[in-house]
Amino acid sequence: xxxxxxxxxGDVLIYEAKLPGPSSGKVPPENQLQFIVHQALDSLDHKxxxxxxxxxxxxxxxxxxxxxAFVTAxxxxxxxxxxxxxxxxxxxxxxYEVYRLYIKxxxxxxxxxxxxxxxxxxxxxxxTSARNFFMR
Amino acid sequence: xxxxxxxxxRLGDSTFSTMEKVNSELLAMTYGxxxxxxxxxxxxxxxxxxxxxxxxxNIGVRLIDEFLAKTGVTQCRxxxxxxxxxAKIGFKMFLGINAEVTWGADARQxxxxxxxxxxxxxxxxxxxxxxxxxxxxxxxxxxxxxHMVQMVVTTELRKSELKxxxxxxxxxxxxxxxxxxxxxxxx
Numbered sequence: 001x002x003x004x005x006x007x008x009x010g011d012v013l014i015y016e017a018k019l020p021g022p023s024s025g026k027v028p029p030e031n032q033l034q035f036i037v038h039q040a041l042d043s044l045d046h047k048x049x050x051x052x053x054x055x056x057x058x059x060x061x062x063x064x065x066x067x068x069a070f071v072t073a074x075x076x077x078x079x080x081x082x083x084x085x086x087x088x089x090x091x092x093x094x095x096y097e098v099y100r101l102y103i104k105x106x107x108x109x110x111x112x113x114x115x116x117x118x119x120x121x122x123x124x125x126x127x128t129s130a131r132n133f134f135m136r
Numbered sequence: 137x138x139x140x141x142x143x144x145x146r147l148g149d150s151t152f153s154t155m156e157k158v159n160s161e162l163l164a165m166t167y168g169x170x171x172x173x174x175x176x177x178x179x180x181x182x183x184x185x186x187x188x189x190x191x192x193x194n195i196g197v198r199l200i201d202e203f204l205a206k207t208g209v210t211q212c213r214x215x216x217x218x219x220x221x222x223a224k225i226g227f228k229m230f231l232g233i234n235a236e237v238t239w240g241a242d243a244r245q246x247x248x249x250x251x252x253x254x255x256x257x258x259x260x261x262x263x264x265x266x267x268x269x270x271x272x273x274x275x276x277x278x279x280x281x282x283h284m285v286q287m288v289v290t291t292e293l294r295k296s297e298l299k300x301x302x303x304x305x306x307x308x309x310x311x312x313x314x315x316x317x318x319x320x321x322x323x
Binding site for chain 2: 119123
């Protein structure tokens with residue numbers, strides 16, 4: 001299992017999900033997932049400006065589980081808590097796919113920026129993406 | 137000999153190719169901003185549906201001249217020809233999509249069915265707006281255009297891809313033909 005969180009401006013959580021992915025044995029309890037990701041935001045912010053890439057690779061660790069991150073041009077942050085066995089390339093490609101899917105949501109005239117993403121199409125496609133990139 | 141409908145489809149294609157184009161995302165975003173602004177202003181989905189139809193009507197009464205000028209289409213001999221002109225020529229030249237005609241309950245009613253409406257690109261209707269006829273502008277356009285060629289019709293968005301239907305459908309009912317009024321007739 002991997003855990004994804006999408007965070008908007010003002011550290012507002014706009015999407016989260018447990019997705020298919022290689023199990024790492026010790027999965028943190030449900031109520032800690034948000035907290036773990038939130039903790040990683042500081043190092044994420046710091047790393048954002050250290051380069052020009054949107055993919056930030058690993059920004060933090062929790063109990064030996066890496067937190068990888070991706071920041072969009074509009075400063076929406078995608079964060080992934082995953083097992084260390086997951087390949088960087090797979091994570092990068094996954095993030096780019098989520099970015100593509102996020103843009104579709106953002107283009108919906110009924111979607112208010114920085115609010116929770118409720119689109120079931122988005123949810124389904126993120127899940128499928130995770131399955132495609134992480135379960136091979 | 138080529139059937140009339142094939143001729144119309146060809147005319148639709150050729151007219152479309154001569155039309156000036158605009159970026160479809162820009163169109164979709166502009167229309168989306170229009171609809172959401174109407175919702176913000178009126179708060180009532182029924183009212184928004186009516187407003188969209190009225191806007192469409194105002195577009196239609198002007199668009200008909202463009203249609204007639206660009207296509208060279210003259211009088212349609214019957215309602216079937218009118219229906220096919222709208223679907224094969226009108227929808228193609230203005231929206232770039234192929235539409236089909238299916239005939240309705242009687243000789244005065246028909247449906248225009250279409251897929252890939254550029255206005256709805258990226259749109260997902262929230263549950264609270266499930267009764268919103270998002271593309272109702274198009275219904276008004278048809279009503280306005282036909283009014284200028286002496287046909288009073290009612291139109292209705294019966295199916296929508298946004299509501300889970302496989303196609304979108306506008307149902308048109310002819311209410312009456314108007315006699316051409318010429319100057320001095322009422323003297």
